[in-house]
Amino acid sequence: HQLDFLVRRLYGTGTIGRVYEQGSLIDVTINLNISHMGFFEFRLCPKTSSEELVTQECLNQNLLTLADGTTQFNVEQNTVAVVFAIQVQLPAEITCENCVLQWYYRASSRIGDCGDGTTDYGCGDQETYVNCADIAIL
Structure with a gap:
């Protein structure tokens, strides 16, 4: 249920999972049982x-940059049981005792309308997956 993700509910417990240093490059590990190509993005509130x-x-106000300077990590192959190790840059100008870090995954395993009269994988509506973590940045 969507309300389970709000503050003081099933998942929104307010427990800080990790404390990071302001402006640091952090290691994020993503474990997927199966990948559907597409891309990952990371955001911060x-x-x-x-x-x-x-x-x-x-x-959406804080789309984070990866170590390579981009904002998207491309998942280029359809694979089962894969682990991705990604470095994400935290903003130098943000500190907070109660931040929420969001992982967003937009798959591209479906063929859809590209909007230009063609169809292809990754176009149109696709599956999306989201996960969040309560963190602090000091």
């Missing part, structure tokens, strides 16, 4: 308190 609800609008 610096909450002002553990009681504050996190919105996608807040997360």
Whole structure:
């Protein structure tokens, strides 16, 4: 149920899973049972308190950069049981005791309308997966 992800519910416990240094390059590990090509992105919402609800609008304000300077990690092959090790750059200008780090995965395993009269894998509506973690940046 979508409300389970809100503050003080099943998943939104307010427990800080990890503390990071402001502006640091962090290691993120993604374990997929099966990949569907596509890409990953990471976002950050610096909450002002553990009681504050996190919105996608807040997360979208801080699309994080990867170590290679891009904002998307491309998943280029359809694979089973794969582990990705990715370095993500935290913003130098943000500190927070109650941040939410979001992982977003947009698959591209379906053929869809590309909007230009053609169809191809990754075009149109695709599966998306999202996960969040409560972190602190000091």
